[in-house]
Amino acid sequence: MSPLNEEQQLQIRDERREQIMSAALKVFARRGIIGTKMSMIAAEAEISHGLLYHYFTSKEELFTTLVEKAMLASDEAMQMVYKLPGSPIDKIRALTQDMMDEGGTDYFLLIHQARTSDGVPEKVVELMERYSMDNYVKQLRALFREGQEAGELAEGDLDEMIASYLSVLSGLMVLNVQKIGGYQLPKVDVLLRMITP
Amino acid sequence: MSPLNEEQQLQIRDERREQIMSAALKVFARRGIIGTKMSMIAAEAEISHGLLYHYFTSKEELFTTLVEKAMLASDEAMQMVYKLPGSPIDKIRALTQDMMDEGGTDYFLLIHQARTSDGVPEKVVELMERYSMDNYVKQLRALFREGQEAGELAEGDLDEMIASYLSVLSGLMVLNVQKIGGYQLPKVDVLLRMITP
Amino acid sequence: MSPLNEEQQLQIRDERREQIMSAALKVFARRGIIGTKMSMIAAEAEISHGLLYHYFTSKEELFTTLVEKAMLASDEAMQMVYKLPGSPIDKIRALTQDMMDEGGTDYFLLIHQARTSDGVPEKVVELMERYSMDNYVKQLRALFREGQEAGELAEGDLDEMIASYLSVLSGLMVLNVQKIGGYQLPKVDVLLRMITP
Amino acid sequence: MSPLNEEQQLQIRDERREQIMSAALKVFARRGIIGTKMSMIAAEAEISHGLLYHYFTSKEELFTTLVEKAMLASDEAMQMVYKLPGSPIDKIRALTQDMMDEGGTDYFLLIHQARTSDGVPEKVVELMERYSMDNYVKQLRALFREGQEAGELAEGDLDEMIASYLSVLSGLMVLNVQKIGGYQLPKVDVLLRMITP
DNA sequence: GATGAATGAGCCTTCATTCAT
């Protein structure tokens, strides 16, 4: 009866899930959970809104799933920096550049939405508590220490420097959400001056 | 014959209006126009939701009124910088400090909301178009030029420097919306390094 | 202490009541009970809306009071016809003319509203049941019989003739509520043709 | 892949639209736009109130749509009279009979509501201005002239006669809104006496 | 008595979610 074998079924299912999550990420990242309507996600994914509920039981679940994925992805991205070529400052420059670029920003924005918006599911709130900015700080500590030791970075409290710098980058990413408004993205070298001697 | 004299009536009305606007500012600044329920404003102002409509005809009108007020206030704040004592860099430092502080941030956040959210009244959209970031740049140009001439500021394109710096400050103000999340506000001197030689 | 003696107090009270009832009649007659806001009545009476509640406990009570008064008044008007000079047809002509005129129509319209609108208080519904069109028919029967006997009126069932004629007049009164719409009020003699030989 | 073919979908949509419009016509005709609650229409159509908004964006749009349809329908009805058999007076008699009958009265009442109520959408007001009673007069002029020339109608100003007659019929239709109240619908021949020699 | 600020029930409308097909 079934025209497709089980494996194919599963593959289709997975593809659909990806398609929906990708669409949802785009919308949630820009508009937050409250500002996002399920119909917007359906439109972005080019499927009917009814179909969303075959893959996710609710808007909350979809959001939560994305946040979890985003946390993994941002961890990974942060680790990636160590594999980049060049001196510590080169790596930091590359990381900064990445964060200012269009791509990959969405996961970061989603986390920001999760952190600062209302109407966020309880589960996400818990995730956020366990997974604060400190996490990033911890991951970058080795890199920044190395830079400091190499004299490429300014002196001073390491964790504070990292957290401050990440905050600045975060703020810029959030602002840049929408091209409107005439905000100006600073050049990477200008940003780096904050942490270089 | 009148139970309260006219002056008293007017005073009550004015006080209530202020009370409502103050409450609304707080909520709108953090949650945007869509995320804000009239009942939230009523609760914050400790009045019934019905009473809101004695003073403002709609959520839109309330929001618009606040945005107009915010634009005036931020203009004023920007002008104030010239009256501060000290050299140009001192003034910029003071301005930066002000923007990082609690007070007066709400107006700024409100304008950010007005600039980037959906569901913003048509009139506000028009206001925003006429009143872009360029406005602030224009207002600060004389101060920054003076600083550059005094050798207190880095060389380079003036307008770009101002816009970039304001974007960084804006981003930080937006992040700082809620104390949660563990973002770290950079020290003022760290921020100033971006624009000093 | 009291600057007015009791009698004067009472007189003022009565005058205010009249003032309110007159205003309310005007508004209710044209807009029905649902379409009428208490604030409209207050505005028409040139008093504050709060004061209405010193004289009438509710919109319903005000409406009901007026309907009762209207029933008495329309009875009286119907009796008046017998006191007019001239032959039966002259009296009917005068009655018709009166009903087409501006004045005194309001009570009639109010009764129509009470008869046909929703949201009418239970008590009014009961009044209407006890006080149907038949009442008017009964009151005019003698006059019409006289006219028929004098050969001034057409032959045929008396009650049906009266009821039909009154329905036509009622319909015209209702239409004429508002001057807009370009309805044309027929000349009295045209209307009389329906009941003359 | 589609669960229902396109034709079926369209058919359901059309049926529902008709069902809603029919229910709304009934309620609006009797209660006007203010007195009608969307829940009443939903109840009359035996659907949930939410579903109304899948088919019409607002109460206003629903009302306006119906008024437009009513204007077309009443035009058509007025034209139909010329296709009836018999002499002019026969046709007028048939038209009169039709208007007194149950059927099709609702459209007429709706137009009356649109003409005389408050809270009517701006667009409807414009429609009404362009589409006054004169329109009907114009459409019936040829018929009445013919009748006059055949000596079947009374002498006198043609347009006035038509407008007056229509006003009487309109008034009766409005009264007959609800069977309650004991108004008596005059016999057609009685009404015709107003315009016959 | 008189005023108008204040309250809250109720209606219009939106949108997350369900379900027949």
Added chain:
DNA sequence: CATGAATGAAGGCTCATTCAT
């Protein structure tokens, strides 16, 4: 699996009514 019709909880707003002054 896929669609979109259908439902109903919840939010914006109005207005009858109350009450402090």
